[in-house]
Each structure stands twice: as structure tokens, then as C-alpha cells.
Amino acid sequence: MIAIVDYGVGNLFSLCCSLKSLELDACVTAEPAVIRNADKVILPGVGAFGDAIDKLRETGLDQIVLEEAVSGKPLLGICLGMQLLFDKGYEFGEHEGLGLLRGSVVAMHGSIPEGLKIPQMGWNALIRKRPHPLLREVREGDCVYFVHSFYAADCEESLVATTEYGKELTAVVARENVMGCQFHPEKSGPVGLRILKAFAEMKL
């Protein structure tokens, strides 16, 4: 069973449906026991870094997610959920992240060329930096759906794939059992479903 951590951030309807369409057993939950009993955990998220990490801490689910990650359970952060895995986020001030991955989440504004729209909203191609089982069914040039104004920087040790938007921006990260994607696999058509399936079937 895959537990989708519900800490009051974002719309989990599509994510849940996408997993169900793959005939995967998934549930949206805020129950520590359910997360502990799950085989895998997804940390979703939409909105601002500070708000989200505060909510995660208020619910106490940050500790559960950390414990499960440290125990070796596969964890996938999606969009803001991926950003929260890092040490720090700089959206409306400086915020401590979960610290599961080295790096920090910084604004695209001032970091990508002028004239490019922020947020990056739309389909962009993945550029693979190293092989990883999450992308086993993804081919060169496959596009996924992004909506973001911030990106993970200084994360070379976990970098798996990037996307080109004025410069190469972090798209997929992984370090051992902790993984994340900046884009929305649940909104990325067949390619996104293949990534979710790869996560579900991953043996670690």
C-alpha cells in the first residue's frame, strides 16, 4: 500500500486517482499508523515552502515521514513535497526543510534569464543525468508537466534529471530510498503514470 501524506496542502484527488488507475493500492492519510504500515510513502504538496513545512510540523507528520525515510522505506516527494526533502527553502524567508537531501530550494527569479515566464508552467522534456529505476520507462525527450517558481539548487549528489528552462533546473532527485520529482507525474499523461508505476514497483 502507498500512503499519500495528507497534511492539508494541495489537491490529492488526481494523485490518488492516478495510482488507482494503475491498480495500485493507495490511500490519502494523516494517520501515523497508516503511514508506518505502508510499503511506500508519497509526500505531495502545492503552495509555499514555509506554509507547507509548518503544516507538516504542526501535524507532527514531519517526524513520521523522517522516521520512515530513515528506516529505508521508499519515499517520493512531488513538486513542493520534493522541495521539502531538502535542507532549506528560501521562499518568503529562510525555512528549514526535512534535511533528507543536501541542497536548498531557491527562486527562479534572478536565476534564469529575463523574459522567461515564472512560474514555469507547462510540458518540458526531462534530461537524464544518471540512470535511476524511477526513470526506467522514460525515454530521452519525454515531457512532463511542471508548475513551479522555485527549484532545488546545489543538489548534485542526488540529481537524476533536469529540465531546460533558461538553464538546467532540477527535475528528479534521488538518494537511496528518498526520491523526488519537481513536476507532477499525476498530470503528466502516460509518461507520468510510468514514473509512478516505477516507484510503486521499485525494490529497494
Next chain:
Amino acid sequence: MITKRIIPCLDVRNGRVVKGVNFEGVQDVSDPVQLARHYSEEGADELVFYDITASFEGRQLFTDILRSVAEQIFIPLTVGGGINTVEDFDRVLKCGADKVSVNSGAIRNPDLIPAAALKYGSQCVVLSADVKRVDGVFHVFSHGGRIDTGMDALEWIHRGVELGAGEVVLNSIDTDGVKRGFDLEMLNAVTEIVDVPVIASGGAGNMQDFVTLFREAPGVDAGLAASIFHFGEVSISALKDTLAENGINVRRIG
């Protein structure tokens, strides 16, 4: 580099798609779910559902359909039509919409834009504007393009983005239904003044119109159309092939 998006728009009334025709493999083209799946499989980058029912029962039916589409089709979904309050946002977002477009509702009450943007994020709020030239000036029209508000369209769109709209759908009433191409002049005027994605609507008659759109209005991010897709005049996969052959970056599937 980010791709240019192709977006079919489906008008839904009483649970059925208005203006459907026959497609191979689609038995019931007025079934929103079947048509949505067809477009998604052809490579549509996003779908817009426009609710043109007025009754409460019609609204209920619409959200049921939306939920059913969102359960099966995993590309971004935008919903418009009859969005007047933050509760309306809530109603459609819960059923799987990713973005919500406001038009007359925001003209009547511009505070709707910041209220929704604060609650759901700017990326969720799409400002849809029906625009027509009146004495050489772009005016915003409301009520499905029937009523001249007298407002300057460029000022309104600029204000809407300042208020928190994260995307703009610009529908040119002047070119809508004429099928002689998008309104490049109007589109370029808008992309000059806003820094959020702009979706072109109104005027597509053939594939070349999309090539011209992305070449001549490079600030435009997406092209939206309804009838040429519904009537099978243009297939989305063939359109993407043509765009790619013309050096325009698009998402290919398959």
C-alpha cells in the same frame, strides 16, 4: 525548452459536449469522458471544460462529469463557466480541476481573483477575457461576449494579472468563428504587457494558423480551439507533427 501547448476546449451543457462529431474509436462524441480520452490520447496538452449550463441540476451534472474525467485522464484540466465565488473554485477543484478560469464573475467582482489566488495559488487562477475592437480600441465583453463593458481590455488584463491571475486566455471576438487565423495583433498587445502564460483563442481554421500563431506571436504559450478539433478538421497528433516540422517545440507522445 518548454513546449507550446495545444488545448481543445469542450463546451458542456446538461452533461453533454456541445458540437461533437464523429471520431474513429469514439462511439459517443457528445460524451465528455470519451472525447476527453480521445484528445488526451491524441496528445492534447491540457483540456478546458466550459460549463454552459445555468441550472443547479446542470451544475451538479457538470461536476459529476468533471470528476469522472479527472479519475481517468491525467493531464491538466481547466474549468470555466459560472465561476463567481471562491466556493465555485472549491466546488470544481475538489472534483479534479487543476485550474479555474474566471470571466464575467471577475468583471463583476475583481476581488474574486486575489481571494482565489490567496487560497489556491496564482497558478490555479486563469483570467479569461473576451475582447473585441470598438472604434479601434480593445474592449472587454462580458456574458459570453454579448455585453460591452466599456473597459479597456489591456488595462483589465494587466489588472487581473496584478490581482493574482496566473494565466490569461485571450479570446478574440473579432476572429472567433471566422477561421482565418488567430488575432495576432491582439495577442501581441497582451503578451507585451503581462509576464504570465497567454493562451490564444478564437480564429483557428487549420493547422497553418497554429504555425503562424507561434511564429508571429512568440510570446503566446498555447493555442486553444474547439470546433476544428471537434469536427475532426484538425487532429491534434497531425497538428503536433506539423508544428514540429516547422521547428516549433511541442510535446510528442507515442
